[in-house]
Amino acid sequence: xxxxxxxxxxxxxxxxxxxxxxxxPGRWLAQAAPAKRSAADQxxxxxxGLKLSRLGFGTxxxxxxxxxxxxxEQFNSLVHYAYDQGITYFDTAQSYQTHTWIREAIKGLPxxxxxxxxxxxxxxxxxxxxxxxxxKELDMDYxxxxxxxxxxxxxxxxxxxxxxxALAEAQEKKWVRAKGVSCHSLPALxxxxxxxxxxxxxxxxxxxxxxxxxxxxxxxxxxxxxxxPGVVEELKAMKARGRGIIGMKMxxxxxxxxxxxxxxxxxxxMQCGLLDAVVIGxxxxxxxxxxxxxxxxxxxxxx
Numbered sequence: 001x002x003x004x005x006x007x008x009x010x011x012x013x014x015x016x017x018x019x020x021x022x023x024x025p026g027r028w029l030a031q032a033a034p035a036k037r038s039a040a041d042q043x044x045x046x047x048x049g050l051k052l053s054r055l056g057f058g059t060x061x062x063x064x065x066x067x068x069x070x071x072x073e074q075f076n077s078l079v080h081y082a083y084d085q086g087i088t089y090f091d092t093a094q095s096y097q098t099h100t101w102i103r104e105a106i107k108g109l110p111x112x113x114x115x116x117x118x119x120x121x122x123x124x125x126x127x128x129x130x131x132x133x134x135x136k137e138l139d140m141d142y143x144x145x146x147x148x149x150x151x152x153x154x155x156x157x158x159x160x161x162x163x164x165x166a167l168a169e170a171q172e173k174k175w176v177r178a179k180g181v182s183c184h185s186l187p188a189l190x191x192x193x194x195x196x197x198x199x200x201x202x203x204x205x206x207x208x209x210x211x212x213x214x215x216x217x218x219x220x221x222x223x224x225x226x227x228x229p230g231v232v233e234e235l236k237a238m239k240a241r242g243r244g245i246i247g248m249k250m251x252x253x254x255x256x257x258x259x260x261x262x263x264x265x266x267x268x269x270m271q272c273g274l275l276d277a278v279v280i281g282x283x284x285x286x287x288x289x290x291x292x293x294x295x296x297x298x299x300x301x302x303x
Contacts, residue, residue: 039295040086045276046244048178048199052115054277055295056089057082061281064096079105081285085292091279093119093149099137119149119182127166145178145200152217154187157195184219186230193237200244205231206265210252235274247278263294270298
């Protein structure tokens, strides 16, 4: 029987597939398999250089009422459970009134490993004082990112200039590591993508179009899948400018009660290539486990 000789090209191709590299005659190195990506990965938030877990724990379901209804003990336990699963990003806001809840829940956890994001909506007469008060409520020297909350108009940056100036000053004082905005309309989202002041975006996005931004300057405007392309275009513009981008409304503001809808939304978020991280409001360990499982599966499919 004739033996077929293997060409060098065929040999190298098969060796690479087997995870072996040829360095020099007689010298070999096992090639490491690509690391599996997961919900617990520490990802970089745009050009900020800041790290946070790919999946974040939100405390704003129904403006925070869902989390507060758990009671302090159960909420604290849920936060620690999330941390044990690799979730280090926790999202709160002035309007949720969960600053003190986060403060108590993270006791015993290493602050340097956490990413805490909050948002300002009612700054009062002195926005800088309000920001300082956030630090006191959270009992920490700094917050990782602080966002202008719920921008809806095309000129929100003019309307909230005083707050933006205070945020810039807070960043200089190292009270805030990154600043940004949470938008709730396409005009506001478009403006946010344009202005250099924004470092971090919190964007409503899911393929079904539930609660995503619309052309109306109204955060509560009825939306559907026809509005998703507009959101995606703004996400692309943000990505091109190196912004940090976090997706929210992964569960359609809690409307995705069917498993297939949650699967579709999370797969879109993980595979669109436009989001650094996502945040989901949790009320149980089962919801955390499910989100992690779906995210890990979606990432594996894309690999």
